[in-house]
Amino acid sequence: MAMTMHVDIVSAEQEIYSGTAEMLFAPLTTGQVGILPRHAPLIARMKPGEVRVRTATEEIDFYVSGGVLEVQPHVVTVLADTAARAKDLDEAKVKEAKQRAEEVLKNRQSEIDYAREIATLAEATAQLRAIQRLRNKTK
Amino acid sequence: MAVGKEIRTKIKSVQSTQKITRAMEMVAASKMRKAQERMRMARPYADKLRNVIGHLAYAHPEYKHPFLVARDTKRVGLIVVTSDRGLCGGLNTNLLKTTLYTLRDWSGQKVDVELCTIGSKGFNFLKRVGGHIVSHVSHLGDTPRVEQLIGTVKTMLDNYTAGKIDRLFIVYNRFINTMSQQPIVEQLLPLPPAQTDEAQKLQHHWDYIYEPDSKEVIDELLTRYIETLVYQSAVENLASEQSARMVAMKAASDNAGKLIDELKLRYNKARQAAITQEISEIVGGAAAV
Numbered sequence: 506m507a508m509t510m511h512v513d514i515v516s517a518e519q520e521i522y523s524g525t526a527e528m529l530f531a532p533l534t535t536g537q538v539g540i541l542p543r544h545a546p547l548i549a550r551m552k553p554g555e556v557r558v559r560t561a562t563e564e565i566d567f568y569v570s571g572g573v574l575e576v577q578p579h580v581v582t583v584l585a586d587t588a589a590r591a592k593d594l595d596e597a598k599v600k601e602a603k604q605r606a607e608e609v610l611k612n613r614q615s616e617i618d619y620a621r622e623i624a625t626l627a628e629a630t631a632q633l634r635a636i637q638r639l640r641n642k643t644k
Numbered sequence: 645m646a647v648g649k650e651i652r653t654k655i656k657s658v659q660s661t662q663k664i665t666r667a668m669e670m671v672a673a674s675k676m677r678k679a680q681e682r683m684r685m686a687r688p689y690a691d692k693l694r695n696v697i698g699h700l701a702y703a704h705p706e707y708k709h710p711f712l713v714a715r716d717t718k719r720v721g722l723i724v725v726t727s728d729r730g731l732c733g734g735l736n737t738n739l740l741k742t743t744l745y746t747l748r749d750w751s752g753q754k755v756d757v758e759l760c761t762i763g764s765k766g767f768n769f770l771k772r773v774g775g776h777i778v779s780h781v782s783h784l785g786d787t788p789r790v791e792q793l794i795g796t797v798k799t800m801l802d803n804y805t806a807g808k809i810d811r812l813f814i815v816y817n818r819f820i821n822t823m824s825q826q827p828i829v830e831q832l833l834p835l836p837p838a839q840t841d842e843a844q845k846l847q848h849h850w851d852y853i854y855e856p857d858s859k860e861v862i863d864e865l866l867t868r869y870i871e872t873l874v875y876q877s878a879v880e881n882l883a884s885e886q887s888a889r890m891v892a893m894k895a896a897s898d899n900a901g902k903l904i905d906e907l908k909l910r911y912n913k914a915r916q917a918a919i920t921q922e923i924s925e926i927v928g929g930a931a932a933v
Contacts, residue, residue, distance in 0.1 A: 513688070513692065515688045515689040515692055516689060517686060517689045517690075517790045517868075517871070517872050517875055518682070518685060518686060518689075518789065518790065518875075519682075519685040519686070520685060520688045520689075533855055534855075534856060535855055535856055545853055546850060546851065546852045546853065547852055547853045547854075547855065548696070548700075548852040548853070548854055548855070548861050549854070549855030549856075549861070550855065550856065550860070550861060550864060573696075573861065573864060573865060573868070575692075575696050575852075582692050582696070584689065584692060584693060584696075584865075584868070586790075586868075587789070587790065587791070598794045598795030598798065600795070601795050602760075602779035602780065602781055602795035602796040602798075602799055
């Protein structure tokens with residue numbers, strides 16, 4: 506029997522997946538990684554992309570828009586963000602919140618829109634990739 | 645027969661009110677179940693985060709993130725979570741009362757308070773009493789998302805990092821059970837230190853490999869953690885709101901029922917009195933003839 510590890514994928518809003526797996530692939534900010542059981546403890550940031558979980562019988566895809574990956578020899582935890590996150594986007598949200606408080610709209614809207622569009626685009630591309638892969642598999 | 649026309653209209657109007665309150669009660673009941681479910685679903689993420697952060701604190705005693713260091717309190721931040729809509733009993737009133745006491749407390753100690761409101765009830769009230777509101781978000785709907793809260797939370801976190809506030813609190817309604825919710829004030833920043841014990845220390849003699857580097861990861865995790873806490877408070881407040889509304893609407897429907905019974909009794913008495921009077925008039929008339 507192949508070695509297995511426990512995988513938890515959770516987001517702030519819900520638990521997405523919990524079960525045993527033989528291997529896990531995750532998109533880190535520094536590149537794609539594959540995690541096998543008994544991997545050295547690792548904690549890493551993820552970028553938008555898909556997390557693939559290979560179990561004994563199947564391979565499951567999950568889309569994440571960033572987050573943190575925590576690896577311990579027999580437990581892997583994916584702390585996924587469900588929202589599109591980027592530094593400028595967060596800044597944009599701060600601005601929005603402040604504006605709401607002041608009830609004044611400043612004319613910096615266009616920059617915010619731009620940052621938002623970029624993040625949405627990156628997310629959409631990653632989602633598209635995940636969907637395409639799924640489609641290829643079902644064919 | 646013209647007897648008791650006013651009473652009849654009154655009964656009709658109370659009945660239609662009762663219909664509305666009963667409908668609201670049922671809607672609130674189903675929404676409450678969903679909100680409770682969401683409360684439960686948000687838990688694993690926070691637990692996992694807490695574990696990781698706890699471990700990091702042990703593995704890196706030398707790195708002190710500003711979120712973990714207590715400072716002298718000169719200014720404080722307060723995040724106030726309220727509902728957007730009323731008709732939920734004393735829920736918001738109690739919460740805002742607690743908020744006011746807290747504000748008075750701090751102003752007594754000559755400490756300025758910066759406010760951040762989630763939900764329009766709190767915003768309107770605190771604006772009226774002249775609070776210093778720096779950021780605001782409302783209309784989260786029945787399914788609040790972390791995304792909607794990022795902006796308001798980050799405003800406060802930025803202020804904290806910049807030294808504009810030295811402590812950060814959150815006020816929200818804790819969901820105890822369907823019948824009772826309690827407004828509470830919780831400290832978010834600086835994060836209270838984790839409890840130390842020997843067994844845990846032994847568990848944490850190893851360290852992670854960090855990717856890209858430890859500081860960045862810790863920063864991100866702490867920010868996420870605070871956001872999650874705020875999110876959980878928002879969800880818990882939502883569950884409280886729905887259950888408070890359910891209870892309030894149930895009471896309203898019951899009261900309407902009582903009122904209708906009373907009015908019906910009055911109506912029947914009036915009708916009977918009228919009939920009796922008519923009969924006695926006829927009898928009196930017949931005797932005279």
